[in-house]
Amino acid sequence: MYTFLSFDVGGTFVKWGIINEFGEIMEEGAYETPKHYDNFLVKLGETYKKHPHISASAIAVPGVCDLRKGAILYTPNIPYLTGKVIVDDVKTFSDVHCFLANDANMAALGECRFGDENPYENMTLVTLGTGVGGGAVVNKKLFRGNISPCELGHITIVVDGKKCGCGKRGCFEAYCNSKSLQVYFKEIIEKEHNLLPIDIYKLAKDGNVLAKEAFKVFAYYLAHGLANVANIFAPEIIKIGGGLCEMMDMYMDDTMKYFNDLIYPAYKGLVVVEIAKLKNRAGILGGAALCIEKMIDYA
Ligand SMILES: [Zn+2]
Structure with a gap:
């Protein structure tokens, strides 16, 4: 049986897991993200040494990666990783192959392979949180592009719109x-507020008309983004992940109404939109999925 060591590096924590080829998590853990690259490698090395019998490994980072070189091109939230050829550094303490990918892309791969009973051939994940990101699986493989995988969060949905x-x-x-949800609420109530998205969600749940209106504005723009994604990739399914997916009951009906008006007419009714299922394990499971893609599917 194959087992893989998979890391999901975040700004606050590094999550890791030992996962088999069926997507079962055999062991998992997390530690605080080290403050310097030297310590980062030490902690990584310790985890590798504790698990010497793995078949391959994967690392997901929050930034832009050159997948061919195994290099991290840009990680705004963990600046010391920018420019590091992490795959080469892993070779100093492990003989097994290490695959690198952007975290949202890795999550897309995990969600596609392990999120439902059967893997999808074509699925796009859109993550809604502090940023908007995602990844696309095209014909069962992670879409890679020439420079890096796609930047779904930075497709233009409003010409000359708000600064990103x-x-x-x-x-x-x-x-x-x-x-943006906080901004929409501020514009509607016409005054400053200190409410977090979860507070606005609770207000809307309690029937506050103004909070509901903020979610409606959010749904309008989300539908534009999702329709563009659907028109580009023509996937079977778009999954929504990230922190804001937990509030979907407040914006999804409106989103789908707008979405059905905006999607290319021939695609209408053919692209399912659903909440992602793997939550915060999508990243480590995606690492295993990437190892499987490279070592088993296309070996
Ligand atoms: Zn942008």
């Missing part, structure tokens, strides 16, 4: 990250 954190205007992320 990336510097561009009108990005999907600028309209559908968690902060």
Whole structure:
């Protein structure tokens, strides 16, 4: 049986798991993300040494990766990782192959292979949280692109629209990250507030008309992003992950109404939109899925 060691590196914690080829998590753990690269490698090395009998390994990082070179090109939340050829550094303490990918892409792969009873051939994951990201599985393989995999959060949904954190205007992320929900509520109540997205959600659940309206605005823009994703990838299913997916009951009906008007007419009714199922284990399971893709499916 194959077993894989999979890491999901976040700004606060590094999660890891030992996962078999059936997607069963045999062992898992987490530790605080080290403050320096030297310590980062030490902790990584310790975890590898504790599990010497793995078949392959994978590391997911929150940033842009060159998958061919195993290099991290840009990680804004963990600056010391930028520029590191992490796959080469892993070779100093492990002989098994290490695959690198962006965390949202890895999560897409995990969700596609292990999120439902049978894997999908074509699935796109859109994650809604502090940022908007995602990844696409095309014909059972992670879509890779030439430079890096796709940047779903930075497709333009409003021409000359709001400024995005990336510097561009009108990005999907600028309209559908968690902060945008707070902004819509502020615009509707016409005053400053300190409410978090979860507070606005609770208000809407309690029937507050203004909070509900904020979710409706959010749904309008989300539908534009999702329809573009559907038109580009023509997937069987789009899954929604990230923190805001927990609030889907407040915006999904409206989103689907707009979505059905915006999707390419011939695709209408053919693309399912659903909540992602693996939650915070999608990343480590995606690492196993990437190892399986490389070592078993296409070996
Ligand atoms: Zn952007």
